[in-house]
Amino acid sequence: MDARLVASILHGSHLFGTATEDSDTDYKSVWIPAPRDILLGRVGWSSNDDGTSDSSRPNTKDDVDDERHDLLRFINLLVTGQPMALEMLFAPRRFHRAEPHPAWAALEANPERVLSRESGKFLGYCRRQALAYGLKGERVEAAEKAVAALRQAADAFGPKDKLGPHIDAVIAAVGSEHVHEEPRTMATGRVIRHLRVASKMAAETVPLEEAIAIAEGVVADYGERARRSRDAAGKDWKALSHALRIGYEAMELFSEGHITLPRPEAAHLLDVKRGRIDPEEVGKEIVALLGDVEKAASRSGLPDTADIPFLEGVVVQAHAEAVAEMAQDPLPLPRA
Secondary structure (H helix, E strand, O other): OOOEEEEEOOOOOHHHHHOOOOOEEEEEEEEOOOOOHHHHOOOOEEEEOOOOOOOOOOOOOOOOOEEEEEHHHHHHHHOOOOOHHHHHHHHHHHHHHHHOOOOHHHHOOEEEEEHHOOOOOHHHHHHHHHHHOOOOOHHHHHHHHHHHHHHHHHHHHHHOOOOHHHHHHHHHHHHHOOOEEEEEEEOEEEOOEEEEEOOOOEOOOOOHHHHHHHHHHHHHHHHHHHHHHHHOOOOOOHHHHHHEEEEEHHHHHHHOOOOOOOOOHHHHHHHHHHHOOOHHHHHHHHHHHHHHHHHHHOOOOOOOOHHHHHHHHHHHHHHHHHHHEEEEEHOOOOOO
């Protein structure tokens, strides 16, 4: 018996409502592995059938991609808040290439057991894009001052000295809202002081040399994006539109427990994608949106964690049915 399709969905710009005449065709699909692979433990995989695409050049409207995940891998992507997996879950039925498997219907019918505030992928992506596209000169300057203050402390007390005793001095030396203290409560209940430098943080328990590297990373990350934006006519418009879309999806997910597709702001995203909006304004929008997303995440009514026993049960049921069908028509044993 072969692998069985769970769901196959038209993804990408066609799903988001931002397709242009040059957009390629992008499918994402989920599969139950062949029974033999289930029994041999060959599960938890992803693959990409490039179809007509050529990785040596940008995709065109004639290219077709099909990214495939087995059911267990897809569940793991959902649990960690991978945007692609969540977009698939909320794709309207008209974007499905075939009638989905009952396992898919179980996921769709129980979003409250699938979603959680543990959507690190969503938040992490939003933060990276805010850093990449919205970091202004004042933030870079603040990060550079933080690096200088941290190096001064390392010279005086040694690079292995803990950051904690120096947080107040660094904040005072920088004198910017972009470098400040943020306490974080750990799972044990202990409150740990953190030094935030723009979009990155260093815990009080790390050595000064590690805090320096974190602050230097802020400056380096921005410098890399700035160099990219100077290349080839300027801005990565497609990436800008992706950053905005992810932010708006995250905002809706944490606020409403749902993601609307195609996106309600598709016309605006398409204007960004086509380079019709000042990139500086888009950068401001991304940074503001990140703040809104983080507030929405902290206030979200979503459960703290997904219902793992339920999700595991979906996988176990699907795998058990596939293996049971094979048992009714067993393969001949190989000859000795």
